[in-house]
Amino acid sequence: MVRITTLINLVATVVIWAAVLAARLVGGSDLGIMDFMLFAGVGTTIALWTVWALVSIDFIKNQSERGKVKRASPEAESDARLSLLLQLLDEDERRTLRQRLRDELRADGAAVALEDLLGDTGQDRRARRG
16 A cells, blocks of 8 residues: 555656746746746655555554554454353363363373462362262
8 A cells, every 4th residue: 555655646746847847937037937837846755655654654664553453353253262162061071181280280290289279169178079
């Protein structure tokens, strides 16, 4: 997009200055019209390229924000899937999953207690003992 707008601005700038040159050729050496045309040509060129710069900066900013959203979205998506999975599991399946995670963490030699990670409730502990 930036390249297309740059090309459009270049063409517009050439057209502006071609119009100034044409006014000079048609108007002759009349200084009043030539001063006006030079002033108008410089003013429109500055305005045109200032708008182009602001649009380009906004485009780059939006691209970087979209990149951040793309990088952040897989975590949010996996969290939503995990939440849905946990909602679909019944109490026995959750208990089985927790036990399986405990066994895997013990086999890996993890230093953090799984009860701390899972927020194991007293009811779960009593159900395992009883």
